[in-house]
Amino acid sequence: MISTIVWGTGNVGRAAIRAVDAHPGLELTAVVVHDPPKVGRDAGVLAGLDRELGVAATDDVHAVLAGRPQAVVYAASGDIRPDEALADVIRAIAAGAVVVTPALYALYDQRNAPAEVRDPVAAAVAIGGGSLFASGVDPGWGNDVLPILISGLGTEVDVIRCQEIFDYTTYDQEDSVRFLVGMGQPLDYDAPMIAATVPTMVWGGQVRMIARALAVEFDDIREVVERRPLERTVETAAMGTFEAGTQGALRFEVQGIVAGEPRIVVEHVTRIHASCAPDWPLPPTGDGAHRVIIEGNPRIEVSVEATDEKGNRADGGNATAVGRLVGAIDWLVAAEPGLYDALDVPLRPAVGRLGARRG
Structure with missing residues (x-):
């Protein structure tokens, strides 16, 4: 089992907790929060599950990373705090973790990312041996692997x-x-x-x-x-x-x-x-x-409608984006340390999850 933490419990973080819990190769070992009222609450409750997961949320990032998790789903916002999000991700990579995140827009296409963003991440990889895969919540697969796949049908x-x-x-x-x-x-x-x-x-x-x-x-x-x-x-x-x-x-x-x-x-x-x-x-x-x-x-048109358990399409889209990121973790752990993008990381099938719904 790959020890995995979820950092952030907003719309993306809640979906990430559910995705990690559902993945047969991952073990949720910690949840990091910034809102004091969430500290100590069970991850299952924060994620909207109907059961507890036995993992209490914490705001002690140092202690969590000192535990050397193998993977981090960084779900905190990067929209209005891009510098802080980058610093958090660098810290996790330097601790040796594989990090998947939608928060770092500039690193979706890491080959062409600005040097001031890419170079510190590459340095953290060299120091700690971690990796990074950034992909969007709009969702990333809808703007990269899906159109590329469909283009091959024409x-x-x-x-x-x-x-x-x-x-x-x-x-x-x-x-x-x-x-x-x-x-x-x-x-x-x-x-x-x-x-x-x-x-x-x-x-x-x-x-x-x-x-x-x-x-x-x-x-x-x-x-x-x-x-x-x-x-x-x-x-x-x-x-x-x-x-x-x-x-x-x-x-x-x-x-x-x-x-x-x-x-x-x-x-x-x-x-x-x-x-x-x-x-x-x-x-x-x-x-x-x-x-x-x-x-x-021929002209080809494909529409994807994802709905979460409350019937919300926007949150359903978030969930599919998170599924792409979480589903990549085992591949990234087995790969060499480095920076990866959507063309590097294969779309992973739901191995072990068919008919295995929990709760």
């Missing part, structure tokens, strides 16, 4: 388009929705997620990985952003009121330009209510989906 490929389409009406993540993405804010609000160069920083690596897999060189990466106002005030159960006239929908693209045309595109279409921007792409059913479209001969 005879001719003109455009590869990866879409995340979500209605945030029931999403319980108010700070991210209101302040990071800008829902409910004036249309001239400077939302950090769509500030110039930020979409490329977050999703450009996935565009580059698709290009690398297809042996394509692109001329440039471009960003296209469009925002729509709410035509009426809407109420949400999880986040309260969003006023008419404020941002109600956001659509942006990160485009890999080949011969002057956008050929590899990662696109996000998000709303705070289904009534806003009805002419934009919609999920096949429910409140969200991930879609890959291969324009070419």
Whole structure:
């Protein structure tokens, strides 16, 4: 059994605890929290399971890493604390752990990461013998391995388009929705997620990985952003009121330009209510989906709808992203220490988990 800790118990961390517990080759040995009221609480309770796991949450990072865990699922946020997240991950790698995380956007495509991010991680690998695999929660597989796999089914490929389409009406993540993405804010609000160069920083690596897999060189990466106002005030159960006239929908693209045309595109279409921007792409059913479209001969379209146990599609998407990361741990432990990306790490089958639901 591979001793594994989960660091952070937000939306991603809760899914990570459940994923580690369900994996037959992993043993959950510690859970790290930052919120004092969570200290001492059982991991199963924090994860929303109907049973305790016998692992009490702690805020003593030093003691946890001193125990030399083999793997760390780093689930704490990197959105508004990127420097702190990087420092945490470096600390775990230097302690000898394999680290999987969605928090370090710049390292999704680790080969082209800025030196100021990549070099300290590489130094930690050399010191401690750990490894790093970073992949997204949007989810990463939807913007790398899935489109690459599907592209191989076509005879001719003109455009590869990866879409995340979500209605945030029931999403319980108010700070991210209101302040990071800008829902409910004036249309001239400077939302950090769509500030110039930020979409490329977050999703450009996935565009580059698709290009690398297809042996394509692109001329440039471009960003296209469009925002729509709410035509009426809407109420949400999880986040309260969003006023008419404020941002109600956001659509942006990160485009890999080949011969002057956008050929590899990662696109996000998000709303705070289904009534806003009805002419934009919609999920096949429910409140969200991930879609890959291969324009070419033949035209191929694949939509993936993941739903968690409470029926939430956004959290279901998080769970699949976490499943990809947690499922890679045993491969990473067996591999040489180093930095890895989605093209290095194979998508792992659910060995030992078919029909083995617990609880």
